[in-house]
Amino acid sequence: MRRKNKKTGVNRDTMMDHGYHSHFYHTFFEDYVERARTDNKGTKRVIRTYIGDYYYSCLTVLQRRGVKTAYILLFCLTVFFYLKAAGMPVESNFQWYVTVPEAIDLFLMLWFLKTIIYYVTAKKEMTIGEYKSTSKALMQISAVSAAGFGLTAAVLLVSLFRLQKTAETGAILLCAADMLLCGVCMAAVFVMEKTMRYTKRATAVKPQADDSYM
Structure with missing residues (x-):
């Protein structure tokens, strides 16, 4: 099966000319072209050139x-409230239907940490791949995290009625409130990033007919 590239009108194989690459590879090098070059010693090298739009x-x-400082502070607050709630010695935190959502929340926070590191260290001029792995990814993980913390808070409230531990009512409600605050922090990141505006500028590099496209 062959396809025609929109930028040059040249038919290209669906598979890369230089061999099959994974979906992650194509995503990471989106809007790049590959050129195979052989030096005087016969060593073959693949040169990649970005031809897509830059995001500013x-x-x-x-x-x-x-903005970056605000995101970091919101993440730190999320970690604080999460540890405060999950570490509280109440009966609810020993129930599987509470510990499972809390474990998922922990995983989401680690994923958020990875994303925020990419975001903070990103250059002002970003390729489409860098834009998706920073701004777009940050909105996605913050929205999912906010929903996850909200679910955990709801489960904690359910455990209050299931366990009927009247002596721990206040503590369990405090745990639920802390988890809800975690969700609020993540929702704040989502709303802030959603209001951010980025402009696109085309690159001056022109593709060639023998290029392989990501």
Whole structure:
């Protein structure tokens, strides 16, 4: 099966000319072209050139620093409230239907940490792959995390009625409130990033007929 590239009108194989690559590879090198070059010693090298649009934040340098700082602080607050709630010695935190959501929340926080590191260290000029792995990914993980913490808070409230531990009612309610605050922090990240504006600028590099496309 062959396809025609929209930028050059040249038919390209569905598989890469230089061999099959994984979905992650194509996602990471989206809008790149590959050129095979052989030096005088006969060593074959693959040269990749980005031909897609670049994404720029519409914020100033100081504004971008402020946003990044706010995201880091919100994440730190999330970690604080999570540890405070999950570490509280109440009966609810020993029930499987509570510990499972809490474990999922922990995984989501680790995923958020990875994403926020990418976001904070990203350059002002981003390729489409970098844009998706920072801004888009941050919105996705913050939205999922907010929903996850909200679910955990709801499960804690359910455990209050299931266990009927009147002596621990206040403590369990506090755990649920802390989890809810975690969700609020993640929701704040989502809302803030959703309001961010990015502009696109085309690259001056022109594709060639013998390029292989990601």
